Amino acid sequence: MEIVTARLRLDALRDEDADALFAYRADPAVARFQGWKPASVVDARRFIETQDGLAPDTPDTWWQRAIRLRDSGTLIGDLGLHFMDDKAVEVGISLAPAHQRRGYAREALEVMLDFVFGGLRKQRVKAFVDPRNFMCMRLLEGLGMRRRAPQNGDVMFELPAAEWLAAPDQGGDR
Numbered sequence: 814m815e816i817v818t819a820r821l822r823l824d825a826l827r828d829e830d831a832d833a834l835f836a837y838r839a840d841p842a843v844a845r846f847q848g849w850k851p852a853s854v855v856d857a858r859r860f861i862e863t864q865d866g867l868a869p870d871t872p873d874t875w876w877q878r879a880i881r882l883r884d885s886g887t888l889i890g891d892l893g894l895h896f897m898d899d900k901a902v903e904v905g906i907s908l909a910p911a912h913q914r915r916g917y918a919r920e921a922l923e924v925m926l927d928f929v930f931g932g933l934r935k936q937r938v939k940a941f942v943d944p945r946n947f948m949c950m951r952l953l954e955g956l957g958m959r960r961r962a963p964q965n966g967d968v969m970f971e972l973p974a975a976e977w978l979a980a981p982d983q984g985g986d987r
């Protein structure tokens with residue numbers, strides 16, 4: 814499955830992405846607040862292999878998408894959907910530092926929220942964020958996600974389907 818936006822292409826991670834994925838995921842600026850950091854390119858390749866043949870909406874799995882520049886195909890990050898149960902999806906996202914601060918994370922998440930709520934008909938999206946991760950919290954709040962009670966030291970963010978679907982301009986300025 815491939816989703817194209819104004820500037821991005823979201824599709825499957827491929828074996829040849831391992832070097833680039835390792836480079837940004839192992840960067841301390843990206844890994845600092847993340848639960849997983851690849852120890853080597855081999856580790857990054859294994860991570861990509863876990864996605865082989867995995868369909869979206871498989872219970873209790875993370876479905877990872879590559880975030881690429883639409884025109885060049887350059888891998889600039891990845892986005893994961895964790896299918897927690899039949900109603901709730903957790904999201905996670907990482908961008909290579911050189912491609913941050915340009916609105917790419919927001920653009921990728923907007924189209925994924927459309928897919929999760931409009932396509933898969935899920936009822937809520939959640940994110941669990943280290944309370945020191947200001948860039949991530951800013952991103953999620955900008956998308957209309959709300960802070961809920963902390964869980965295991967993380968700030969929980971939540972967005973109900975009704976709020977996303979009722980917004981007059983999905984994917985527009987929020």
Ligand SMILES: CC(C)(COP(=O)(O)OP(=O)(O)OC[C@H]1O[C@@H](n2cnc3c(N)ncnc32)[C@H](O)[C@@H]1OP(=O)(O)O)[C@@H](O)C(=O)NCCC(=O)NCCS
Binds near residue numbers: 952
């Ligand atoms: C979390 C993370 C993905 C956010 O990335 P980001 O680059 O800040 O987010 P965006 O791509 O949406 O960029 C937003 C910024 O780009 C600016 N921007 C520039 N051009 C833009 C454009 N054309 N459209 C929209 N925004 C644009 C926005 O104004 C905004 O800056 P501001 O917050 O100062 O207003 C990134 O910090 C990251 O990868 N962190 C490490 C991994 C991590 O901790 N992930 C956990 C996430 S839950």
